[in-house]
Amino acid sequence: MTHSNRFIIFLIVLFAAVGTGFFCYAEQDLERLDPWAFESPRRPGAVFSHDDHIFLADDDCSVCHHVYENGELVPDESSEDLYCSDCHSLKPGPDNPMPLEAAYHNLCRDCHFDRSQGPVLCGECHVKE
Ligand code: HEC
Ligand code: HEC
Ligand code: HEC
Ligand code: HEC
Structure with a gap:
């Protein structure tokens, strides 16, 4: 695996984590x-x-x-x-x-x-x- 491929995978994982984190936060925030x-x-x-x-x-x-x-x-x-x-x-x-x-x-x-x-x-x- 080349460096740039690893970097792309890293980015995908990062965005997935940030994405789920964001939705969890948004759901909590809107409890009413x-x-x-x-x-x-x-x-x-x-x-x-x-x-x-x-x-x-x-x-x-x-x-x-x-x-x-x-x-x-x-x-x-x-x-x-x-x-x-x-x-x-x-x-x-x-x-x-x-x-x-x-x-x-x-x-x-x-x-x-x-x-x-x-x-x-x-x-x-x-x-x-
Ligand atoms: C048994 C007491 C009690 C009852 C009943 C109660 N609350 Fe609270 N509520 C609290 C306390 C104590 C806090 C402050 C919590 C804190 O600052 O950590 C609070 C905080 C809140 C907050 C602010 C939360 C925040 O994150 O700043 C909201 C909004 C709220 N209550 C809405 C309601 C609503 C709507 C009801 C009725 C359906 C209700 N509460 C009934 C005790 C109560
Ligand atoms: C501690 C939280 C809290 C505060 C402060 C509060 N309310 Fe409410 N109110 C509620 C809850 C819970 C209901 C039930 C309906 C709902 O879930 O919004 C309600 C219902 C209502 C309703 C009937 C439903 C509707 O939308 O027509 C009106 C009108 C209302 N409130 C107006 C007010 C006004 C005006 C004030 C300030 C003088 C106020 N409320 C302060 C929690 C609160
Ligand atoms: C601070 C007030 C408060 C406390 C404490 C509280 N509830 Fe509630 N709960 C509510 C309110 C307000 C609703 C919305 C009621 C409605 O829609 O008529 C609700 C809704 C519910 C519902 C959904 C009912 C429905 O179908 O809408 C369940 C189940 C429930 N509560 C269980 C519990 C249990 C079990 C506990 C104790 C472990 C608990 N609640 C403690 C205020 C409270
Ligand atoms: C099974 C029926 C029943 C349900 C469900 C119920 N109540 Fe009541 N509630 C009563 C009765 C009966 C009284 C009057 C008691 C008396 O005679 O003083 C009362 C009294 C009250 C009072 C005035 C007394 C006090 O505790 O300060 C408040 C406020 C109140 N209810 C709010 C609520 C809210 C908000 C909910 C939903 C989370 C709820 N009740 C669910 C039957 C109910």
Whole structure:
């Protein structure tokens, strides 16, 4: 093998590595929630890394995917097989514990306030695409 052939192979390997690296990064960077449950979303879906947040919630899924019985939080039970919108519908009503938009804002923003960490401004979560 000549020097120049080795150099070309080196370049191909290099570009392949940089290429996959770039796509992995791009995918991570664009983790955000899909606001599909809202009829006509007015904001870009909120940026949200689910993996990072599992860690931030100490692996306790029920911090977000909660279950209530008669208004009481049921410890050690979680509802990750359901969408938030399965229980929190868009409009207030007798069977709706809290409309969906408020449910998201209260869950996300309150924890960021409580911990003095994480975004609390509109444009920090609803980052333009
Ligand atoms: C901590 C993150 C966070 C902050 C801060 C935040 N939001 Fe949201 N917001 C969400 C999430 C999560 C949803 C659920 C839909 C989604 O995934 O984007 C949502 C939903 C919405 C919706 C309903 C869906 C839509 O696009 O029509 C509106 C409107 C909205 N937010 C406006 C605002 C405004 C205005 C502010 C600032 C006053 C704000 N949000 C601040 C996270 C946030
Ligand atoms: C910080 C809040 C938070 C924590 C902690 C969390 N999740 Fe989630 N998870 C969400 C949100 C928000 C969604 C999107 C819900 C929706 O689309 O209605 C979601 C979606 C999901 C989904 C997809 C459901 C679907 O079909 O859309 C699964 C599965 C899931 N989470 C599992 C888990 C498990 C298992 C844990 C614990 C190891 C966990 N989550 C911890 C916030 C959280
Ligand atoms: C199985 C049904 C169910 C699912 C799924 C569910 N919730 Fe709830 N949620 C409730 C009920 C019931 C209450 C009212 C509790 C009470 O009576 O005070 C509640 C209360 C809340 C509250 C106010 C209490 C608090 O913890 O601060 C917020 C915020 C909230 N939900 C957000 C969410 C979000 C965001 C999701 C999705 C990640 C979600 N909920 C998924 C049933 C559900
Ligand atoms: C249990 C508490 C908790 C809940 C619930 C929570 N967060 Fe966070 N979030 C945090 C903390 C703590 C940080 C700061 C992490 C850091 O800076 O390392 C954070 C950081 C973030 C960031 C910034 C990430 C970055 O890389 O700078 C975004 C965006 C975010 N959260 C969105 C959300 C959304 C959207 C929700 C609701 C679906 C949510 N969070 C619910 C605790 C929470």
